[in-house]
Amino acid sequence: MLKIAQLQMARFTAALGFGLAATAWSAAPTYRVTDLGIPQGATSTQPVALNDAGEVLGEARLFDQQVAIRPFIWSAETGTRWWDVSLTSGRNDLGALNNRARAVGTHQKGQGASQAFVWTEANGVRLIGGLVPGGSSFGNAINDRAQVVGTAMTDDGSPHLFVWSASEGMVDRNPPDARGSYGYAINLVGQAVGTMVMTDGRMRALLVEPRGRAKRLGCIGGDDVQACNSQALGINVHGEVVGVSGTGARSRGFIWSAESGMRDIAADGPYEDHEVRAQAINAAGQVVGSLMVQNFFRAAYWDAANGLHDIADLIDPADPLAGKVKYTLPVGINAAGQIALTGEIDGAKHAMVLTPVR
Numbered sequence: 001m002l003k004i005a006q007l008q009m010a011r012f013t014a015a016l017g018f019g020l021a022a023t024a025w026s027a028a029p030t031y032r033v034t035d036l037g038i039p040q041g042a043t044s045t046q047p048v049a050l051n052d053a054g055e056v057l058g059e060a061r062l063f064d065q066q067v068a069i070r071p072f073i074w075s076a077e078t079g080t081r082w083w084d085v086s087l088t089s090g091r092n093d094l095g096a097l098n099n100r101a102r103a104v105g106t107h108q109k110g111q112g113a114s115q116a117f118v119w120t121e122a123n124g125v126r127l128i129g130g131l132v133p134g135g136s137s138f139g140n141a142i143n144d145r146a147q148v149v150g151t152a153m154t155d156d157g158s159p160h161l162f163v164w165s166a167s168e169g170m171v172d173r174n175p176p177d178a179r180g181s182y183g184y185a186i187n188l189v190g191q192a193v194g195t196m197v198m199t200d201g202r203m204r205a206l207l208v209e210p211r212g213r214a215k216r217l218g219c220i221g222g223d224d225v226q227a228c229n230s231q232a233l234g235i236n237v238h239g240e241v242v243g244v245s246g247t248g249a250r251s252r253g254f255i256w257s258a259e260s261g262m263r264d265i266a267a268d269g270p271y272e273d274h275e276v277r278a279q280a281i282n283a284a285g286q287v288v289g290s291l292m293v294q295n296f297f298r299a300a301y302w303d304a305a306n307g308l309h310d311i312a313d314l315i316d317p318a319d320p321l322a323g324k325v326k327y328t329l330p331v332g333i334n335a336a337g338q339i340a341l342t343g344e345i346d347g348a349k350h351a352m353v354l355t356p357v358r
Contacts, residue, residue, distance in 0.1 A: 028306040029337060031314055031354035033321045035345075036074050044349040045072070049097040050332035050340035057083070057097040058351045073097075074351070084124075092117075095150070096141040104139040104148050114138060116150050116164070128164050131172055137162065141185045149183040149192040161194050161208065175214035181206060185234045185280075193232035193241050205232035205243050205256070217256050220245040220264050230254070230262075234280040234287075242278035242287050253278035253289050253302075266291070269307045276300065276308070280332045288330040288339050299327035299341045311339070316357055321345075325352070 038045055042060040048071075049057040056074040071083040071094055083103075094105040101121055108114040115127045116139030130137040130152045137152035148164040152172075160174035161183035174181045178196040186192045190210035195203050205217035219228035230245040241256040245264075253276040256262045265287065266276045275292035285304060288311075290297040299311040311327045321343075330341040336356075343352040 027358070028301065028303070028309050028314055029356035030316050030358050031311070031339070032316050032319050032357050033325065033343070034076070034353040034355065035321065035343065036080060036351040036353065038348065038350060039072070039080055042070070045351040046329065046342045046349055047331050047340040047351040047353075048094040049103075050334050050338065050353070051097050051099045052335040053099060054334065054336065054338055054353065055097060056340050056351060056353060057094055057103055059094060074353075093138075095139045098142045098144050098146070100144055100146070102142055102146055104142040104150075106138045106150075116148065116152070118142065118146070118148060118164075129170060131160060131162060131170060137170070139164075140183060143186045143188050143190070145188065145190070147186055147190055149186040149194070151182045151194075159197075161192065161196075161206070163190070163192055163208070171212075173208045173212055173214070175206065175208075175216075178206075178214075182231075183208075184232065187235045187239070188237050189239075191235055191239055193235045193243070195231040202226075203229040203231060205230040205241065205245070205254075205262075207232065207235070207239075207241060207256075217241065217243075218262055220252050220254055220262055232256075233278065236281045236285070237283050238285075240281055240285060242281045242289070244277050246275075251275050251277055253287075253291075253300075253308075255281070255287065255302075265289075265302050266308050271300075271308050278302070279330055282333045282335055282337070284335070284337070286333055286337055288333045288341070290328065290330070296326070297328055299330045299339075301339070311341070311354070315354075325350075327352075 045060045047056050047058045060070050072080050073083050074080045091108045097103045103119040106114050107117050114136040116137040117125045117127050119125050132155050135153045139150040141149050151159045152162045158180040160172050161181040162170050164170045180197040183194040192208045194206050196206040207215045219225045219230045227247045232241050232243040234242045244251045245254050253265045254262050266272050278289040281287045287302040289300050291300040302308045315322045326344040333339050339354040343350045
């Protein structure tokens with residue numbers, strides 16, 4: 001199962017990838033692999049989020065079809081711990097985990113409206129409502145100030161990007177010139193990113209400042225490219241944004257900054273003609289995403305000094321799992337450069353953490 005933001009991205013790309021960095025890396029990292037394994041009674045695991053402490057929020061698919069998905073939290077110190085969201089009468093889609101043990105997600109009970117929630121260990125689950133009475137909301141990301149970004153439906157059925165906090169509640173941040181918008185990520189200073197739907201139906205990557213001013217980020221090649229759609233998926237504390245820009249069936253990963261605008265991360269490199277997506281960026285400007293090779297989306301790494309790499313090529317040759325895993329679906333890269341992703345071993349999906357060794 002993919003989290004809500006990934007599902008929304010899949011729909012977006014069906015209708016339809018990086019530049020400046022805070023640190024210059026002399027060489028692309030080499031990684032060792034930690035397989036989080038598959039708990040007894042489960043058939044697969046996959047990560048949903050990674051924080052700077054190296055904790056992974058993930059989901060296990062169970063044999064018991066009455067509880068098809070069960071969330072867990074993993075750390076190197078404690079291993080895998082089942083996560084009780086205290087909402088057992090419906091389905092829970094996990095969204096993100098911050099550095100202060102707060103998580104966000106979406107709860108759906110039966111055929112009713114979906115509701116974004118915030119979770120803490122002390123207080124359990126708190127549903128945070130919607131923009132209109134009875135309207136659905138989807139929680140996708142949370143920062144260390146406990147601000148949540150996501151998407152909520154309005155009376156006319158339009159999706160609107162929202163930012164929620166305990167002090168202000170849910171605030172509609174849909175740009176005034178947009179038919180709708182989706183929220184996917186938020187940084188420590190409260191800048192949120194996502195996608196806006198323009199009046200002609202085209203989609204553009206969107207940056208929303210803390211007090212609500214919205215900026216359309218355009219497309220690779222310029223904002224006036226008629227056939228192009230773009231989507232912002234991640235943002236770091238410096239305001240650097242990553243995402244996807246594409247025309248037709250081919251998507252290209254990008255990095256955007258206020259100083260340099262939008263840049264294609266695969267330009268002039270060995271993957272220039274491949275479909276590429278940029279998913280997340282850390283404060284050092286390291287980016288993870290995906291690239292299409294032989295009809296399979298492989299996990300990818302990028303930084304400004306070393307360009308775009310297939311992550312499989314960066315695994316330490318001495319690691320016991322070197323050459324034995326297909327790496328896909330990276331969900332995050334933290335301040336230490338650790339990456340959470342899904343690895344396939346003999347057809348089974350395993351949540352994994354890659355840790356740089358140089």
